[in-house]
Amino acid sequence: MKEKVISLCEKNFTIDCIKANCRVDGRRISEARKASISLGPNWGFAEVRYDRTHAVASTTVEAITPTPDRGSEGSISISVELSPTASEPAARASLFRNTGSFIETRNCIESFVRDSRSVDTEALCVLAGVKVWSVRVDVHIINDDGNCMDACMLAVMASLMHARRPDVTVTGKEVRIHAMDEREPVPLPVHHVPLSATFGLFGGGRPFDPDTVVLDPVKTEELASNGSVSFAFNSQGEVCGVYKGGGLPLHIRSFEVCSKLAATHAVGLTAILKAALADASAEHPLSTVRPMLVDAEPVAMLAKKESEREKLAAPTSTWNATPVLDTAPPDIDAMETITRARAVPKNDLIDGVFEHENEDDQNEDMKDVGPEEENKMIVEKLIRSDSESSTEGLEAAIVPKKQRKERKTRRR
Amino acid sequence: MAPPPKRGRGGGARGLEYISLDGLRVDGRLHTEVRKIRCSLGTLSRADGSAYYEQGNTRVLAAVYGPREPTGRDFEHDKAIVKCEFSTAMFASTARRRTWKGDRKSTAAAIVVQRLFEGVILLAEYPRCQIDIYVQVLQNDGGTLVAAVNAACLALINAGVAMSDYVVACSVGYVDNTFVADPNSLESGSDRPELTLAITPHSGKICSCQLVSKLADDASFESAMQYATAGAKQIFQVLEYEVKKYSLGLLDSRGMVAL
Amino acid sequence: MEAHKHSSASFTILRPKRLSDNAEPVSRLSHVPITSPGSVIPTEDHSVRARGTLLSCGESGNVLTATRAGVISRVNKLVMVMPLRSRYIPETGDVVVGRVVEIANKRYKMDVNATKHAFLLLTAINLPGGVHRRRNQEDELNMRQYFKEGDLVSAEVQERRKDGSVALHTRSLRYGKLSAGQLVTVQSELVKRAKKHFHELPCGVHTILGNNGFIFLSQTRKGAISLEMRRRIARVANSILALDSEFIAIGPDTIMDVYQTSLANGVEVKDMCTPDVVKSICVGARSMREAA
Numbered sequence: 024m025k026e027k028v029i030s031l032c033e034k035n036f037t038i039d040c041i042k043a044n045c046r047v048d049g050r051r052i053s054e055a056r057k058a059s060i061s062l063g064p065n066w067g068f069a070e071v072r073y074d075r076t077h078a079v080a081s082t083t084v085e086a087i088t089p090t091p092d093r094g095s096e097g098s099i100s101i102s103v104e105l106s107p108t109a110s111e112p113a114a115r116a117s118l119f120r121n122t123g124s125f126i127e128t129r130n131c132i133e134s135f136v137r138d139s140r141s142v143d144t145e146a147l148c149v150l151a152g153v154k155v156w157s158v159r160v161d162v163h164i165i166n167d168d169g170n171c172m173d174a175c176m177l178a179v180m181a182s183l184m185h186a187r188r189p190d191v192t193v194t195g196k197e198v199r200i201h202a203m204d205e206r207e208p209v210p211l212p213v214h215h216v217p218l219s220a221t222f223g224l225f226g227g228g229r230p231f232d233p234d235t236v237v238l239d240p241v242k243t244e245e246l247a248s249n250g251s252v253s254f255a256f257n258s259q260g261e262v263c264g265v266y267k268g269g270g271l272p273l274h275i276r277s278f279e280v281c282s283k284l285a286a287t288h289a290v291g292l293t294a295i296l297k298a299a300l301a302d303a304s305a306e307h308p309l310s311t312v313r314p315m316l317v318d319a320e321p322v323a324m325l326a327k328k329e330s331e332r333e334k335l336a337a338p339t340s341t342w343n344a345t346p347v348l349d350t351a352p353p354d355i356d357a358m359e360t361i362t363r364a365r366a367v368p369k370n371d372l373i374d375g376v377f378e379h380e381n382e383d384d385q386n387e388d389m390k391d392v393g394p395e396e397e398n399k400m401i402v403e404k405l406i407r408s409d410s411e412s413s414t415e416g417l418e419a420a421i422v423p424k425k426q427r428k429e430r431k432t433r434r435r
Numbered sequence: 436m437a438p439p440p441k442r443g444r445g446g447g448a449r450g451l452e453y454i455s456l457d458g459l460r461v462d463g464r465l466h467t468e469v470r471k472i473r474c475s476l477g478t479l480s481r482a483d484g485s486a487y488y489e490q491g492n493t494r495v496l497a498a499v500y501g502p503r504e505p506t507g508r509d510f511e512h513d514k515a516i517v518k519c520e521f522s523t524a525m526f527a528s529t530a531r532r533r534t535w536k537g538d539r540k541s542t543a544a545a546i547v548v549q550r551l552f553e554g555v556i557l558l559a560e561y562p563r564c565q566i567d568i569y570v571q572v573l574q575n576d577g578g579t580l581v582a583a584v585n586a587a588c589l590a591l592i593n594a595g596v597a598m599s600d601y602v603v604a605c606s607v608g609y610v611d612n613t614f615v616a617d618p619n620s621l622e623s624g625s626d627r628p629e630l631t632l633a634i635t636p637h638s639g640k641i642c643s644c645q646l647v648s649k650l651a652d653d654a655s656f657e658s659a660m661q662y663a664t665a666g667a668k669q670i671f672q673v674l675e676y677e678v679k680k681y682s683l684g685l686l687d688s689r690g691m692v693a694l
Numbered sequence: 695m696e697a698h699k700h701s702s703a704s705f706t707i708l709r710p711k712r713l714s715d716n717a718e719p720v721s722r723l724s725h726v727p728i729t730s731p732g733s734v735i736p737t738e739d740h741s742v743r744a745r746g747t748l749l750s751c752g753e754s755g756n757v758l759t760a761t762r763a764g765v766i767s768r769v770n771k772l773v774m775v776m777p778l779r780s781r782y783i784p785e786t787g788d789v790v791v792g793r794v795v796e797i798a799n800k801r802y803k804m805d806v807n808a809t810k811h812a813f814l815l816l817t818a819i820n821l822p823g824g825v826h827r828r829r830n831q832e833d834e835l836n837m838r839q840y841f842k843e844g845d846l847v848s849a850e851v852q853e854r855r856k857d858g859s860v861a862l863h864t865r866s867l868r869y870g871k872l873s874a875g876q877l878v879t880v881q882s883e884l885v886k887r888a889k890k891h892f893h894e895l896p897c898g899v900h901t902i903l904g905n906n907g908f909i910f911l912s913q914t915r916k917g918a919i920s921l922e923m924r925r926r927i928a929r930v931a932n933s934i935l936a937l938d939s940e941f942i943a944i945g946p947d948t949i950m951d952v953y954q955t956s957l958a959n960g961v962e963v964k965d966m967c968t969p970d971v972v973k974s975i976c977v978g979a980r981s982m983r984e985a986a
Contacts, residue, residue: 130543139649140626217649228554229750230599230638230732230759250554252644262656265630265646269550272600272640275660282656483781502781502809557748557761562858564809592731595780597761599748600732637732637759675730682728682763682778689941 029246037247041225041237048074048241053284055220055239058174058292060181060299066208067186071178073239075168080178082160082186084211086200089148089155097147097155099137101162103129103175109167110242125164128172131266132162132179135217135255139263142183146212149191154198156188158211169242172253176219181296185303186211217255217263218292220285223248224271236277238284252278254285258293262286453610453622460610461621462491469605469617469666470578472673474586476593476681484594488586491619492576497586499594501566514558516565519549521583523572544580545570548587551633551643557597566596577620581606584633584643585670592678600635602642603674605666607632607659609650614659616666630656632663636671639664729760729775737773746775782808782882782906784860788851789891791872791904792862794841800834802841804849804862807882807906814841814849818863820870846872846910848902868892872902874919875912878931880938882907886945893946897953898923899930903944909934925963929953932966933975940976948979955979 029037040046050056056073063070067082089096105125136142147156160182162175187208192199223244226234240248250270255263262282267273454460464470470491479485484499502515510516521544525532548568556566568590570583584604591598607630608618615622623629628650633643650656729735735747735758743749748761760766764777784790784806792804795811802814816829819840841847848869849862864870882905891903894914902910911927913919919927933952937944955975956966965971 126542127546130539134645134647138626138647227750228599229748230635230640231750231757250550257649261649261651262646263649265644265656267641267644268547269552269643270554272554272635272638272642274638274640275664278641278644278660279657477779484779504805504809504811561809592763593779595762595764595777597746597748598731599750599759599761601730635732637734678730678763679728682730683726685778685941686726686728686765 029243033243034247037243038225041235041244046237046241047243050239052235052237055173055288056170056241058177058295060177060296062181062185062299062303067182069178069181069185071174071181073168073170073174075166076164076170076174077166078162078164078171078174078178080160080162080175080182082158082182082211084186084188085157085159086149086154086189086191086198087157089152095148095151095155096144097157099142099144099147099158099160101129101133101136101160101179103132103162104164105167105171106163106165109164125171127266127268128175131172131253131264131268132176132219134266135176135219135264136179136183139215139217139255141180141213141215141217141257141263143212143214150193150196150198153196158183158186158188167242169240169245170221172221172251173219173239176217176255177292177296180213180216180218181299183211184213184216184296184300215257215259215261215263216293216296217257218289218296219253219255219264220281220288221251221253222281222284224250224252224273226271226273228271234271234273234277236273236281238288252281254282256282256286256289258290260286454613454615460615462619466613466615467662467665469669470619472585472670474589474674474677476589476678477685482590482594484590484592484596486586486589486593488582488589490578490582490585490617492574493578493582493619494572494574495579495582495586496571496573497583497590498569498571499566499587499590499596500569501594502561502564502596503567505563505565510563510565511558513562515556515561515563517549517553517556517558517568518565519545519552519568519570519587521545521548521570521572523575523579527572527575544583547580547643547645548583551584551602552587552591552598554642555598555600555602555635556591557599560597566591575620577618577623578606580604580631581617585674589674589678593681600637601671601674602633603636603667603671604631604633604643605663605670606630607662607666609659614655614662616662628659630659630663632660632667634664634667636668727766728764729766730763731759731761733760734758735760735766735773735775738771740771741773742771744772744774746777747773779883782806784808784812784851784854784906785887786851786853788887788905789848789902790851790862790906791846791848791877791902791908791910792906794843794845794847796843797837797841800829800837802837802847804847806860806862806904807879807908808860810859812851812860812862814847814862814864818852818861818865820864820867824867841871846877848872848904848910872910872912875900875910876927876931878909878911878934880907880909880934880944881941884938884941884944885909886943888945895930895946895950895953897926897930897950899927901930901946901949909944929956929963929966932956932963936966936972936976937979939969939972940980942976942979942983948982951979951982952976 037047041052044051046052059072061070062068065081067084069080071078071080103125142158147158149155160179162178164171164175187203187210189203190201190206190209192201220238221240222236222238223240224234224236225248226232228249236252237244237248240251245251250267252265252267252273254265257263454466458465460466462470472488472490474486474488476486478487478496479498482498482500486497488495488497505516521541523532523541548570552568568587570587572579572583581604584602588602592601606617606623608615608622609628610618610622618629626648628646628648631643631645632641634641646656650659737743737758741758743758746760746762746764748759750757750759758773760775762775762777762780764775767774767776790806790812792806792812792814794802795805796803798813800816802816803811804814806812816833816837821827821833822840847864849864850866850869852861852863854860885903885905885907887905891905893901893903895901898914900912900914904910911930913923913927930949930953933949933956934944936952937948942948952975955978959975961971961975966975
């Protein structure tokens with residue numbers, strides 16, 4: 024795909040703007056666009072917007088028989104597709120599958136997600152040699168306004184964290200997979216959340232020329248740039264991956280500047296992601312894009328959600344509304360008024376989310392609510408206590424299958 | 436090649452020690468030592484530029500055609516385009532491969548090499564031309580991308596393509612809680628961090644960088660970069676000497692015929 | 695570096711034969727200012743830089759670096775790097791042998807072993823019969839009658855335009871379409887610019903030494919080519935290839951020297967390509983070159 028052209032005048036203007044530290048959209052060179060995430064009505068459906076760059080990801084989980092050489096591991100695969108709606112060259116090229124830059128994006132994301140072990144493939148094993156979970160994330164870039172890499176990465180991680188797989192009972196050699204409405208679906212084993220920051224590179228290219236790096240380039244900047252570098256960090260400050268696939272040779276000092284910026288950027292993005300997960304229940308109709316449903320929701324549930332939506336004072340983002348400029352976390356007070364009625368005690372979270380809670384309270388809670396509301400409440404508890412504790416709370420909530428199972432057996 | 440069996444960090448499942456008590460690795464190297472390099476330029480007579488490169492047991496052949504007329508419809512009016520193809524011979528690994536071109540790793544490597552040289556070759560000197568780089572891996576013992584980059588650099592110098600500087604690559608692995616320069620296939624497992632770095636040695640700028648798997652923190656990333664840069668500088672000395680030897684040999688055999 | 699030889703009739707991919715393994719040239723020619731990409735070229739003030747160099751602004755002022763592997767050449771204030779190997783670079787006045795690749799709008803695109811195809815304008819060829827007239831629409835439609843794709847044409851470089859494109863012409867009776875002969879490809883640096891490029895060798899072979907490294911061999915007189923003539927043409931071709939592999943300048947004198955040596959040594963035409971034989975027959979030519 025010949026992603027051409029930017030006129031010389033635009034290119035020179037863009038570069039001059041960058042030198043003056045006031046980019047074409049008014050940002051500084053180390054400032055990124057605000058990300059907004061909405062998690063869909065279906066489990067594992069995430070929509071990410073960086074102003075006009077728009078990517079949509081969906082996770083599907085399937086139980087398969089593993090290959091003989093990797094019998095006790097599940098698999099995760101990612102595919103990135105450039106939708107013909109993304110840009111004019113993309114529409115022209117939509118007949119041809121082979122677009123070099125998106126092969127790079129996909130390889131990059133897979134390397135950041137898979138090779139840094141963010142999803143524990145060993146925990147995706149149901150019964151060694153017999154059944155494993157195969158997780159597949161499909162990303163579609165709906166609109167390309169620069170920096171698809173970061174938007175896709177965020178969409179993938181949001182989708183993975185929001186996804187649920189069916190619960191499973193293993194008795195001896197027998198595996199029984201429960202339907203999504205039969206038993207509460209279980210989240211995926213995500214250990215840490217790598218999020219990427221991409222920088223556009225500008226400079227002369229000759230041996231001793233200085234170079235400039237620009238965080239989160241817009242499309243015009245991307246076309247005017249001489250290459251890009253992506254860093255993936257998680258909120259603990261671990262570097263999960265670096266990809267610089269050629270382009271302008273970069274001075275090592277600029278490289279270090281980029282990595283520091285990327286680390287702080289990842290922390291900010293993780294906060295936005297957590298806030299979005301808190302807003303996890305279906306408030307976004309998204310009727311135009313309907314991916315493969317992970318679980319089919321009965322109409323009664325949807326109606327219930329409709330009535331609930333009216334109760335909540337917090338602003339909701341809908342498909343046709345003006346783009347959300349800032350994701351403020353949902354109005355916690357409003358939520359609390361609803362949940363206080365159920366008399367959920369406020370607890371300090373330590374590892375193992377539910378061990379210290381009052382059993383009676385729990386049972387009372389679980390009786391009259393469905394799985395959706397249950398999850399919402401759990402996540403709300405986490406958000407409230409999360410302000411005190413660190414990210415352990417969030418990750419602890421995702422991992423403990425055991426505790427949930429125990430709870431269910433108690434329920435019976 | 437069948438992936439090595441999964442091992443936890445720090446020692447193998449079968450008790451394989453990557454670094455012995457003396458600090459020597461499996462093949463007797465120190466952790467900062469790069470494998471032995473042997474290379475030669477001008478091996479293929481029909482190509483504009485060619486090079487054969489060996490780094491330990493990894494052997495790679497690179498050929499450059501160009502600058503020449505573009506073969507397809509796409510060309511740029513003000514600069515050259517670079518195309519790269521990376522293929523691995525079917526006999527290169529211990530297990531015979533079924534595909535030798537077009538699989539994901541090869542296309543990924545080809546894209547990296549192409550983008551890398553697009554940044555270093557002075558494309559503006561060859562408008563409406565095409566430069567083709569073909570890399571063929573003859574034997575794979577880890578570090579094929581590194582060997583490909585180094586071999587392609589030599590081949591481009593042999594072809595007389597204008598470049599702003601050499602490009603030298605080196606990789607760094609992580610075994611037994613230490614960084615090791617230039618890991619071979621045994622030391623570069625599927626779940627271990629590996630950093631592949633390509634730099635322009637005279638100015639120290641970074642052309643390409645790929646980190647696979649995660650590292651504990653920023654400090655260790657910086658130290659991995661330092662290992663890689665040091666390793667690349669070692670490799671550069673070998674390459675520079677080889678180019679000088681080749682140039683002088685050529686001048687000698689020409690008897691200083693007017694160039 | 696060892697060459698991998700398993701048997702006598704084997705294929706070595708490692709080094710070309712002329713490269714010596716020892717460090718002798720390195721020490722002997724250490725005074726030669728060779729350079730490689732990225733190396734800094736020491737310059738004086740007010741030096742003018744030319745081909746093969748790159749100026750960049752470092753921290754301590756301007757720095758001149760080389761962009762190719764080659765020899766630094768300084769002529770007065772001009773500094774440039776002469777590359778060791780490159781494709782043929784056409785200069786005005788060169789005689790070349792080219793192959794028609796495409797017929798485009800009023801011009802023929804020719805492959806002359808350079809970085810880009812050269813073009814031969816319709817107005818720059820001689821019409822059959824030596825007619826002088828303006829080319830008209832009919833001529834344009836009949837372009838294929840004069841030269842088609844795949845034809846070998848000898849021509850002269852008319853000019854090199856500013857955008858790098860090269861224009862050829864065949865405005866002389868000795869240039870034109872070539873037929874009934876053999877093309878030999880050598881490295882373009884070996885064919886020097888000389889007064890004459892069309893030679894009739896004493897053995898009866900007519901050669902056109904193209905500056906681009908394309909050499910065309912044919913028979914002097916017209917008519918069918920006899921078996922004996924074919925053998926001679928083959929021997930001349932192999933002599934030229936021998937000179938090419940030994941990197942000796944190609945001219946009628948060196949070609950004939952190798953030809954005579956091979957005859958004197960009783961070498962069969964088909965054996966002239968083996969490396970040892972090549973060395974032996976080129977001995978005379980090499981000394982001739984060194985004396986010059």
